[in-house]
Amino acid sequence: MLDIPSRVRVHVETLLAAQNNMGVCDAFQQYAPVWKPDAMNAPHPPKVAGIDPTVPTPAHTVASASAVSGAPSVPGAAAVPAPHAPAPGALLQDRLAGWVSDLTTLHELTERLSRTSTLDAALHELLRAGAALVGARRGLAVLEPADGLGPRTTLGLGLGRADLGHLETVPRGALPYDTRGGAEILHPDLFAEDGLDPRHREVAARLGYSASYALPLATESAGRLGAAVWLYDQPAEPHERRRHLAGLYARHATEHLARLLEVERTRARVAAITDGLLPARLPRVPGVQLAARHHTGPCGGGDWYDALPLPDAALGLSVGSVTGRGPSAVAAMGRLRASLRAYAVMEGEDPVAVLSDLELLLRLTEPARSATALFAYCEPALRKITLAGAGHSPPLLTGERRTEFAETSVSAPLGMLACWEAPSAEVQAEAGETVLLYTDGLLHRTGDPADRAFARLHAAAASVPRALRHDPGAVADHVLRTVLPDGPDRPDAAGGTEDVVLLAARFD
Structure with a gap:
């Protein structure tokens, strides 16, 4: 959680006005500027279902006072602010507005996730929201609980059953994700990497993705449940802010998946006992x-x-x-x-x-x-x-x-x-x-x-x-x-x- 002093008041007129007529994510996409290509190493950021999936920088980000004024300082002269220089504290207010925007986005996405009541529905929502956060178009989630009690399943976003079958032919150590690890895995340009597994290169070319970003589905309380990976059509690398938001969301999703997993196992046990009787x-x-x-x-x-x-x-x-x-x-x-x-x-x-x-x-x-x-x-x-x-x-x-x-x-x-x-x-x-x-x-x-x-x-x-x-x-x-x-x-x-x-x- 972000430590924001309670005395600091944030005035975000654009965001609040937009929320009256549309969702928070839609308001971001309409009123906030989109990152430039140098912040995301992809010449053409992909889209998800026709909506720009990027999570933009705060709508109130402005340059520093010295950069805006552009005038040299005069010794002994009083400092005169430039015509468009921000008021005192504007930069802090702008940063706090960005933090509030991020927290509001996470709240909206986690609320959607909490409404899911089955493992499949939760995994699909995880992939959809994660794709919007990291700016990807496709992805897959692999559920492999570390305790070995199952269930084990793989779901895809924008990937058919045959596509998932091709990915399963890649050697486990060369996959773009690791269900046994505890860290994110980033491949900004698969075909430019040295030592890429030939089978992985072949499958990536067949499926048409050039970069990937994977997050583990693991927390201290829930244990290791699996992993989620998002695929980019072009070489790309999520910005640090995007990765931070996606990591927070993935941790919350893991806790929700752990609860649904326990419910699913209980239902399976009761069904097995009933069938045995x-x-x-x-x-x-x-x-x-x-x-x-x-x-x-x-x-x-x-x-x-x-x-x-x-x-x-x-x-x-x-x-x-x-x-x-x-x-x-x-x-x-x-x-x-x-x-x-x-x-x-x-x-x-x-x-x-x-x-x-x-x-x-x-x-x-x-x-x-x-x-x-x-x-x-x-x-x-x-x-x-x-x-x-x-x-x-x-x-x-x-x-x-x-x-x-x-x-x-x-x-x-x-x-x-x-x-x-x-x-x-x-x-x-x-x-x-x-x-x-x-x-x-x-x-x-x-x-x-x-x-x-x-x-x-x-x-x-x-x-x-x-x-x-x-x-x-x-x-x-x-x-x-x-x-x-x-x-x-x-x-x-x-x-x-x-x-x-x-x-x-x-x-x-």
Whole structure:
């Protein structure tokens, strides 16, 4: 931070007036002079997205009093200021104005960075802002945490996937950046350097860059996370002031990336635990084909699905959701699913008894938690399904001749009443029809009210192409793409934190 005395008052009329109608960076570019080529060893400074990316010198920089007056001193004569000489203290005021301008620029850029919530978005913002600070057009960021826990990724600004692939062929020691070092790396003129690696020279010529400036993404608290490098089309060297601003910004970006990295790792761990508690593969039962799709929310939820072979060539299908989020909900889901499997083996032909026992267990062992569940006892040879639901959405039956929701009794979720009980329902499927079991997360991710979400799901199932209906996995994928066109992992404001479960069973 710059040490500016609190008694010093800075009057920056141009900057303050410009801020009323535009951003700080835009005000700099419109009202402040641009550096001359000798301050930046590039004959034609590049541009970023049509905007001059330079960070100009302070708009109020003036020459010294002696340089402006240009008159020789007369011995014994009183010093008479030149007509355009600055007032006393003007030079200090001008320097302070430049410092305030720099701090305002950093504040605006770091504020944009702080609004990013994913690693990819933060890295893209880092490259974009850094390019504006150092006057470059292209760049790339390499994330390689020193602890080896990952994730490892490389993102480019103005560089395609093929361009990044070419850079990866350069020997690690000859790259224009170093993810293991702790200092900036400057190559003002790559092709004029002695000892440049031949492969690096070849790649630079292919990609069309002649200079580079790299900064490490490392701080004492965050450790070494990687590096960012910006590429110039012509020989160039960032001014010292530019490098100072870029270094301050990179240190702040590293701290932000470290926080996002920890969040990303936590989400990955929760997702791995959740996947480990769910079936690794679905059973093969004659007369029915199965497919499942599961997407864990960013906070980790308690949604589950299961398919269990039962005696007499029967099949038990279940989906459900435990209230709450995070590791505790995931653990409760695992306990509840394991208990349901045991009850299904003992009395699976009676779905009501299975859910009644599950409700009693939940009420005795976890009285503060509730859950929704649906259990179906399937007889593939007869294409008959007997099911019971506890506060759960009804299954959807779809085929070439019909697409309709199965009629089930309305009941409360498990753990909501002193004693749960509801009548079961029977569904008779036809050959080639698919039964879709799903959790409420699929409906909530749409962001629509319940009636519109059900209508969207119905329309998606009815629109499955005939050529895909023989494959339950293709049916499930089509339904997900249609109901959630932006993907099941989008951060929707209504339900972006919930799990999505879809279990499809096609009867031969």
